[in-house]
Amino acid sequence: MKTSIATVCIAGDLREKLAAIAAAGFDGIEIFEQDFITFDASPREVGAMVRDHGLEISLFQPFRDFEGLPEPERGRAFDRMERKFDLMQELGTDLVLVCSSVHPKALGGIDRMAADFSELGERAAARGLRVGYEALAWGRHVWDHRDAWEVVRRANHDNIGLIVDSFHTLGRKLSPESIRSIPGDKIFFVQLADAPLIEMDLLYWSRHFRNMPGEGDLDVTGFMRAVAATGYDGPISLEVFNDQFRGGSPKAIAQDGHRSLIYLMDQVKRSEPGLAQSLPDIPARVATEGVAFVEFAASETEAESLRKLLGSLGFHRAGKHISKQVEVWQQGEIRIVLNTEQEGFAHTAHIAHGLNICDVGLTVESAEATVTRARALGATPFSQPVGPGELEIPAIRGVGSGLLHFIDRSSDLGKVWEIEFQPAPGGAAHEAGLTRIDHIGQTMNYEEMLTWSLFYLSLFEVEKQATVDVVDPGGLVRSQAIESPDGGLRVTLNGAETHRTFAGRFIADSFGSSVQHVAFATDDIFACVSEMRLCGFQPLPMPENYYDDLAARLSLSPGFTERLKAEHILYDEDGKGGSFFQVYSRSVGDGIFIEICQRKNGYAGYGAPNAPFRIAAQRRLAPQPGMPRL
Numbered sequence: 001m002k003t004s005i006a007t008v009c010i011a012g013d014l015r016e017k018l019a020a021i022a023a024a025g026f027d028g029i030e031i032f033e034q035d036f037i038t039f040d041a042s043p044r045e046v047g048a049m050v051r052d053h054g055l056e057i058s059l060f061q062p063f064r065d066f067e068g069l070p071e072p073e074r075g076r077a078f079d080r081m082e083r084k085f086d087l088m089q090e091l092g093t094d095l096v097l098v099c100s101s102v103h104p105k106a107l108g109g110i111d112r113m114a115a116d117f118s119e120l121g122e123r124a125a126a127r128g129l130r131v132g133y134e135a136l137a138w139g140r141h142v143w144d145h146r147d148a149w150e151v152v153r154r155a156n157h158d159n160i161g162l163i164v165d166s167f168h169t170l171g172r173k174l175s176p177e178s179i180r181s182i183p184g185d186k187i188f189f190v191q192l193a194d195a196p197l198i199e200m201d202l203l204y205w206s207r208h209f210r211n212m213p214g215e216g217d218l219d220v221t222g223f224m225r226a227v228a229a230t231g232y233d234g235p236i237s238l239e240v241f242n243d244q245f246r247g248g249s250p251k252a253i254a255q256d257g258h259r260s261l262i263y264l265m266d267q268v269k270r271s272e273p274g275l276a277q278s279l280p281d282i283p284a285r286v287a288t289e290g291v292a293f294v295e296f297a298a299s300e301t302e303a304e305s306l307r308k309l310l311g312s313l314g315f316h317r318a319g320k321h322i323s324k325q326v327e328v329w330q331q332g333e334i335r336i337v338l339n340t341e342q343e344g345f346a347h348t349a350h351i352a353h354g355l356n357i358c359d360v361g362l363t364v365e366s367a368e369a370t371v372t373r374a375r376a377l378g379a380t381p382f383s384q385p386v387g388p389g390e391l392e393i394p395a396i397r398g399v400g401s402g403l404l405h406f407i408d409r410s411s412d413l414g415k416v417w418e419i420e421f422q423p424a425p426g427g428a429a430h431e432a433g434l435t436r437i438d439h440i441g442q443t444m445n446y447e448e449m450l451t452w453s454l455f456y457l458s459l460f461e462v463e464k465q466a467t468v469d470v471v472d473p474g475g476l477v478r479s480q481a482i483e484s485p486d487g488g489l490r491v492t493l494n495g496a497e498t499h500r501t502f503a504g505r506f507i508a509d510s511f512g513s514s515v516q517h518v519a520f521a522t523d524d525i526f527a528c529v530s531e532m533r534l535c536g537f538q539p540l541p542m543p544e545n546y547y548d549d550l551a552a553r554l555s556l557s558p559g560f561t562e563r564l565k566a567e568h569i570l571y572d573e574d575g576k577g578g579s580f581f582q583v584y585s586r587s588v589g590d591g592i593f594i595e596i597c598q599r600k601n602g603y604a605g606y607g608a609p610n611a612p613f614r615i616a617a618q619r620r621l622a623p624q625p626g627m628p629r630l
């Protein structure tokens with residue numbers, strides 16, 4: 001499989017784009033004419049620069065308003081094309097994309113357009129070049145790949161072929177299935193893009209909101225399956241016009257792009273028999289059982305406060321590391337690791353972010369296979385020297401600065417707690433009935449949200465849920481949940497638009513740390529909070545107004561409302577009989593907090609209606625600048 005990406009997808013000048021594209025592992029590029037024109041070097045120099053990066057120019061594009069014109073415009077279009085043929089030969093590419101005409105004088109007519117392409121095919125052949133025709137979703141006469149194919153078919157010239165672009169087909173809600181009957185060798189090039197489903201003008205949607213396959217809502221896999229069924233084995237190329245990406249990090253966007261193609265083609269390979277494309281074998285998306293542990297990096301004083309907090313939640317110190325300043329706190333299946341080492345990754349993370357959650361452990365079927373797939377998707381494996389008697393636990397770097405470790409039961413990894421830890425004396429004073437980690441809340445800048453969701457979706461067997469807007473008095477936070485089918489792994493991604501939000505402040509104050517909250521599940525929230533109260537737990541206080549509104553909104557009985565209010569429990573219902581209870585801790589460090597929750601009758605959300613009230617309560621308690629944080 002050869003991968004390619006249009007230069008328009010990436011920020012920067014042509015040189016910066018090429019560096020990022022090459023580093024991400026692409027084989028080629030589509031040169032967007034605009035990127036060439038704005039760059040100050042001759043076509044030969046640009047061609048050489050591309051090849052010096054180890055890349056080929058797989059396509060030159062776009063050539064607009066060619067077909068179906070009356071004279072004298074028709075003649076001029078051919079002249080214009082001859083000029084571009086000169087340019088292509090100097091650049092060193094043999095394929096140009098002609099997009100369907102939007103010219104006000106374009107006359108249409110399948111045979112007229114086919115005749116134009118037939119003549120163009122002769123001119124291209126004389127120079128050893130090829131021309132691909134693409135239906136723009138907003139073309140004047142041709143806006144459907146089936147019509148573009150009919151033009152190409154009737155042009156009946158070896159040097160004229162079809163270019164299909166997933167956005168134009170899927171954005172118009174056309175079925176890609178008709179592509180299956182096109183001969184693969186007549187498809188000269190394939191462009192891929194996804195997009196979020198938002199009703200708006202097609203052209204505006206295409207030019208501003210496209211994103212990488214898997215990042216949006218279109219069935220790009222279904223599209224690519226249809227293309228693959230034709231026997232097409234040419235380059236697979238990303239053409240993504242996106243305002244955010246144009247201003248984003250060239251390196252990160254290029255990496256996301258490459259990851260999206262590996263992910264996509266792996267999905268295609270698993271679902272479409274007999275592919276012509278040669279694709280590497282990689283392990284399937286990884287099923288996760290759940291979160292095995294969460295690790296805090298802390299100073300000794302911060303660790304003391306955390307011990308108090310954990311004790312107040314009914315945790316007990318279950319073990320002490322055989323050689324390191326690391327301890328594990330436990331309750332139910334939940335393990336919290338406290339790391340106060342003066343060297344190693346946690347220490348570095350502590351220097352960079354202060355008190356933070358630097359590592360998350362996931363229980364998977366095979367830790368080995370997980371890292372193999374992650375590598376194939378461009379993730380960075382992580383290891384550091386292990387001490388005597390310690391296990392080498394497979395790990396990768398997450399999208400932010402944190403780590404993900406993988407634990408499985410098929411090896412000794414699952415016994416790490418017995419192997420690397422000595423039991424600590426004493427047990428739980430009061431277990432509060434916390435059973436497992438319900439979810440992890442990660443906070444990032446809004447622009448990085450797609451990077452995060454693609455990371456999880458491509459690596460793990462998880463699905464994304466609809467994004468919800470959470471209003472913080474300081475701005476908007478968009479929240480999206482990523483979940484495994486059985487709910488074993490749930491991660492909420494919270495994209496902060498500004499640093500004035502509670503989430504945004506956390507990113508700024510902790511210098512980009514990502515896990516901001518951990519939610520523990522209980523089967524009986526009322527019993528749980530009364531146990532925790534005995535352990536000294538101080539909930540995040542919720543105001544009277546919240547309960548008045550809640551009672552009115554959900555028609556709650558006065559007795560039930562009083563019970564919620566007395567314990568500062570937040571409550572939600574899904575309208576289908578499911579209900580949700582939440583109670584929050586006060587924040588520690590730069591705004592890290594704990595949530596306790598109970599799901600009843602299949603409640604599947606995260607209490608989004610409560611989020612603004614929770615945030616307001618947190619802001620009231622947030623330390624003022626210059627005040628101690630713990």
Ligand SMILES: O=C(O)c1ccc(O)c(O)c1
Nearest residue numbers: 062099134165206207239
């Ligand atoms: O938005 C455009 O004009 C445009 C140009 C070239 C393409 O390949 C395309 O898909 C869209």
Ligand SMILES: [Mg+2]
Nearest residue numbers: 134165191239
């Ligand atoms: Mg296109």
